[in-house]
Amino acid sequence: MTVNEYMNQLKKRGYKKTDKREEMIRIFEREKRYLSAKEMLHSMQSTFPGLSLDTVYRNLSLFEQLDIVETTDLNGERIYRLNCSKGDHHHHLICLSCGKSRLIDICPLDALSEPPSEFVITDHKFELYGYCKECC
Known part of the structure; x- marks a missing residue:
C-alpha cells in the first residue's frame, strides 16, 4: 500500500x-x-x-x-x-542489529499431527531472531 x-x-x-x-x-x-x-x-x-x-x-x-x-x-x-502486504499466514526472520525482517513460510504448528484436545488454539506467533547478511 x-x-x-x-x-x-x-x-x-x-x-x-x-x-x-x-x-x-x-x-x-x-x-x-x-x-x-x-x-x-x-x-x-x-x-x-x-x-x-x-x-x-x-x-x-x-x-x-x-x-x-x-x-x-x-x-x-x-x-x-x-503490516506485511502478504495476506496469508506467515512468520518472520528478524535481524537483531538493524531490525529488518524477512518472510518465512514455515509454521511450527504444521508439525503438530493434531492440536491438543484439551486446548483451543486461537492464535500464535513464531519469529526467528538473528543477524542479516549485512550485519554479520
Whole structure:
C-alpha cells in the first residue's frame, strides 16, 4: 500500500489525516524494518520538535488496532513495522542489529499431527531472531 492508501484507510474509519500520522507511515515505508517508538520519535523530531513519546505511542497503538502495523517484542521493548502486504499466514526472520525482517513460510504448528484436545488454539506467533547478511 502507498502512504495515501494508508491515510485514506484512516479517514474511512473515522480518524483524522494528520501530518504526524502521515510522517510516521512515510518513515515506516522508507525504513522497511521494525522500529521502536523511541526510534520513531527520533526520526520525527526535526520535523515536529515538540512531539512527545506519548503521542507516538498513541498513534502506534491506533495503527496496531487498525492493522496498519504489526508488532513484536524485542529485548523487552515493543517494536513496530508496516503490516506485511502478504495476506496469508506467515512468520518472520528478524535481524537483531538493524531490525529488518524477512518472510518465512514455515509454521511450527504444521508439525503438530493434531492440536491438543484439551486446548483451543486461537492464535500464535513464531519469529526467528538473528543477524542479516549485512550485519554479520
